[in-house]
Amino acid sequence: MPSTESSKIVAIYPGSFDPITNGHLDLIARGSRLADRLIVAVLQNQRKTSLFTVEERVEMLQEVTRPFPNVEIGSFNGLLVDYVAAREANFIIRGIRAISDYEYELQIAHMNRRLSPGVETVFLMAAEAYSFVSSQLVKEVASLGGNVAGLVPDLVERKLKQRVAETK
Ligand code: PNS
Numbered sequence: 001m002p003s004t005e006s007s008k009i010v011a012i013y014p015g016s017f018d019p020i021t022n023g024h025l026d027l028i029a030r031g032s033r034l035a036d037r038l039i040v041a042v043l044q045n046q047r048k049t050s051l052f053t054v055e056e057r058v059e060m061l062q063e064v065t066r067p068f069p070n071v072e073i074g075s076f077n078g079l080l081v082d083y084v085a086a087r088e089a090n091f092i093i094r095g096i097r098a099i100s101d102y103e104y105e106l107q108i109a110h111m112n113r114r115l116s117p118g119v120e121t122v123f124l125m126a127a128e129a130y131s132f133v134s135s136q137l138v139k140e141v142a143s144l145g146g147n148v149a150g151l152v153p154d155l156v157e158r159k160l161k162q163r164v165a166e167t168k
Contacts, residue, residue, distance in 0.1 A: 010089040011122070013033035014080050016055050017042050019156045021123040021138055023095065025064060030124055032068045040065065042075040044112055049161055051139055064153040074091030081116035092119060096133075097126040112159045143167075 013031050017024060032038045040061055041117070044054050054075050061073045068073050076083035084092060092112065093158070094105055109121040126133075133151050142160040149157055 009034075009090050010087060011039045011093050012038065012039045012041050012080075012084055012087060012089045013093040014041040014043060014076070014083070015094075016050065016135065017061060017155075018135050018140070019052055019057060019152065020061055020064060021133050021135055021152050021156075022150070023097070023126050023131065023133045025153060026127045026130055027067055027093065027095045027124055028068065028071060031108070032071050034088070035095070036070060038068075038071045039089065040071060040072070040073050040095070041080075041083060043099075044075050052072065052159070056114045056159070060153075060156055060159060063155055079115065081112050081119050084119055085116065090120075092121045094121055094123055094128045096123050097131045112131035 011031055011034060013028060014022065028040060029040065042054055042061070043055050050057075055102070058073050058075055060074075065071045065073065074083075074087070079091065092109075096102055096105055105121075105123065109123075112119050112121065130151070138148050138151055138160070143164050145164075148160065152160065
């Protein structure tokens with residue numbers, strides 16, 4: 001029996017994605033196999049200063065997730081649980097690289113469940129090859145002229161080089 005729209009499993013993978021790394025992309029590939037639709041959601045209302053605008057991040061995400069037909073890119077303001085409800089999503093996906101991530105993620109997951117008791121968070125262990133990769137470190141290395149090839153998609157590597165050159 002074909003599944004109806006309302007019976008489809010929808011997952012949300014939220015984050016800053018400033019910019020997307022190959023670690024994120026690996027999680028998107030794996031997460032896209034756990035749901036009928038995976039919505040990658042960029043947080044808009046950040047206090048921390050970002051290198052790329054939300055629009056630029058969304059554009060990069062759209063480009064690099066083109067091979068995954070069931071992945072769509074969105075952005076949200078305010079509480080994640082409200083966005084989860086608005087998109088009628090079934091669960092949240094987050095990645096864990098190390099124990100240090102676990103403590104932060106545990107807090108977020110507990111808070112989200114308190115705010116909205118039905119919302120589950122599914123954690124995926126980051127691929128070993130990317131377990132040390134973060135957007136923050138990638139930005140730092142790129143801004144100091146280091147090589148980030150293989151840590152981010154090629155498009156992102158080019159955008160990082162451009163942005164670093166512009167801000168010098
Ligand atoms: O990539 P990041 O910066 O680790 O992602 C953090 C994110 C976006 C998942 C988290 O900050 C978030 O969900 N913010 C939305 C505001 C919110 O819902 N806060 C309450 C739960 S922590």
